[in-house]
Each structure stands twice: as C-alpha cells, then as structure tokens.
Amino acid sequence: MARTIGSHSGTTRPRIRAAALRLFARHGYAAVSMRKIAAEVGVQAGALYNYTPDKQSLLVDLMQGHMRDLLAAWNDVPQGETPLDALEAFTRFHIRFHSGRPDEVFVSYMELRNLEPENFAVIEGLRRDYEEQLETIIRQGIATGDFVATEPKVTSMAVIAMLTGVNTWFRQDGRLSLDDVEALYWEMVRKAVAA
C-alpha cells in the first residue's frame, strides 16, 4: 500500500517535526530511531526521507527553528525606557517563552553534543546572540548606575541559568501561575543586580 486514505500533502511534514521533537525530548536524539519517529507519525521509515535528507537535519532544523523563534520573539518585546524596565522585560519574556516550549528548550540544550561541528557552530552562534541581549542590558544598567556587577558576562550567564531552571520544575497546572513565577524570579533578579 501507499498513499493511504486520509494522507494529505501538507500534513506529514509538521507531524514528523512534532514526533521527532517529542521523542528527542523524551529519550534523546541517539536513542530515537527513524523507525520510531515514523511509527509515531503512522508511516514507514522510508517515507521520512521525502522530508529530510537525514536524521541529523531533523535535529538541526528543530534547534535552529527554536533559536530563530526565540530571537524573533524577543525582538518583538517592547524594551521599556530604563535598563531596569528592560531587565524586567527580559526576565519575564525568558520565563514565559521557555516555559511554553519545554521540549524545544530541552532538546536545544541537551543535544548540542550530537551536532556535527558545523551545525554546532551555527546553533552556538545563535545562542550567543541571545545571551548578548541580556549582557547589553546589564552593561547599560551599570553605565547608568542602576546595576552593580563587576563581571557583566558572568552576571548574564548566572541570570540566564537561573531563569532557564524554571523549566525543571514548573508545571502549567501547578500551584503557582506563570505570573506568580515571573514575579518571584523578577524580584530575585532585580535584587541580585541592584545598586
């Protein structure tokens, strides 16, 4: 059999993406076979190669898409007037964006070592771009005297690590709302860099 009833052209590609993302996040890139992805989509393994040249490209596309989405979304956020406003905007944006995409975040963070060198360089570059957004805010706050930080780069890394950590415990249906969490973390970030 081929072209089974109900197969439409536009549907399969996103379903492959979604299945790959889900499985990579749950079990890890190396532990997931093309056959398992295909089974999740309801298709034979060979069919995947109509949509991706190989397994690695599946991973790269997911990670690159995530990093591009992240940078684009941050670009759409109003930065506010002062460095303090900008830092609050970044804090709240980072938590909200990442908590809404746990699988993408997990894969993009955990599977870096499974990227071939050239692909790694691309993703790592996008990550650095994002980190520099925060570093810039912190440097501006230091310049205006709003923040105290002797090592802005270190401070950026510390803040990002803290914020990304939300994903390890936060659940949408938990006791605390996303607004609660944003407020809690913003208070800690604010105090940590306060003059």
Place this chain on the structure above:
Amino acid sequence: MARTIGSHSGTTRPRIRAAALRLFARHGYAAVSMRKIAAEVGVQAGALYNYTPDKQSLLVDLMQGHMRDLLAAWNDVPQGETPLDALEAFTRFHIRFHSGRPDEVFVSYMELRNLEPENFAVIEGLRRDYEEQLETIIRQGIATGDFVATEPKVTSMAVIAMLTGVNTWFRQDGRLSLDDVEALYWEMVRKAVAA
C-alpha cells in the same frame, strides 16, 4: 591472547569507570557502545562484563557515586553560625564541588532520562535530599528575618540552577579563578535573598 602483560587485577575496574564517565559525558549514554568503552580501556567488549552486569549499571553506578560523594562532602562542610554563614558555605561549596567534577555533573544531569524507572527514583531521591539542604537554610534565614523569600522551594531551585550554571562556562585555566567566581556568585545570591 588473554591476560596481556601489565594487566593487574585492581586496575581495570576504575579504568572502565573513568572511560565510561568520559565517553558518556562527551557523547551521551545512548551514543556510546560497550565496544567503545572497552577500546578506551584497551580491552575487548566481553571483558567489561567481569565488572558490570550490564551497560545500565555502569551509568547508575556513576550517578549514584556522584550523588553520594556530593552529600558526603556537604556533610563535612562546617555550616557556620548564622543562616547567612550557612548560605555562603553552601554557595561556595556547590560551585567548588561541581566545577571540579564537570563530567560527573554533566552525566548526572543529562542522563536521567536513560535510567530505568527504579534507578531514576533512587537518583532523584538523592537529588531531592541535596536540594532540601539548601531549602532548610533558606527557611531558617526567613525564620530569623535574615532572608526574604515568599516561596523557599522556588528560591532554592533558582539558586541551585544559577550555581550549577557555572559549569557551562567556567574553565580552570580561564581569566577568573575559582575564588573569584565564588565571590561573584555569593554576592548575587546574598543580595537575591537579602531582607
């Protein structure tokens, strides 16, 4: 051939552990075969089974050993008089301990999903034990009025995430010494929970 010249009884076991740790950290548990571990030790794959019942046990032993070492080492740290002293002790200990064992930390954090459920429960329990050490300190600081934190558990998670993040960028031969880093992070932690 077997029992090649220079093979001593006590040597192979730790070398297998070291090779497995190194390779798991570099490439991930699922991507590392028993043959690759054996090759790193200079032995055939079959020989590994004189020392481990299976591949999973190799991973569990590494992770369990790491968590036990962590809890034991923290137990040996003088806690100080006040909650503030205890928090500083924890902050400095966490950074120092983790930065000295990057491979163990990486594996223990990244390979949780490759543990069979019962093994996962054990490791997760040990992790919770450690996290509760910090939570207790924070609760005591709140009780004495030294700290302000409306959600002690969240604060603990935030602080630990921030501290563990050091491992993503810190290098022993970098510009900043371990003491520098400890001081930088301690200032941020102190301010973040300050009353």
Place this chain on the structure above:
DNA sequence: CTTTTAAATGAACAAATGTTCAGTTAAAAG
C-alpha cells in the same frame, strides 16, 4: 474518464548494537 505525479510502501543493505560463553593465557598459590 484518463493521465500525471506526489506520497508512501516494503524489502533490502551493510554496519553496529548489548550480551553470552567456551576457550586461552598469565599471574598467584602450593
């Protein structure tokens, strides 16, 4: 209805996987 074509099958490939085990070797014990 007929033709075209995109989408999927299913079998095949060599290579690699975790694990077992009978046999071999060299160190330790007597």
Place this chain on the structure above:
DNA sequence: CTTTTAACTGAACATTTGTTCATTTAAAAG
C-alpha cells in the same frame, strides 16, 4: 616446577540501526 584461577579473548547471537530504491497507490489535473 606444577596446579589453580582470575582476567581476558574472540567468535557468535539475534536485533536494531540509518539509508536507498524500485514499486505501488491514490489524489490532482486535464
């Protein structure tokens, strides 16, 4: 020197791996 035994080899096993491709099917175009 002889015996014992722990340590290791090397081949074998059934599965699974990523990927290719000739073939088949059903939807779209005319």
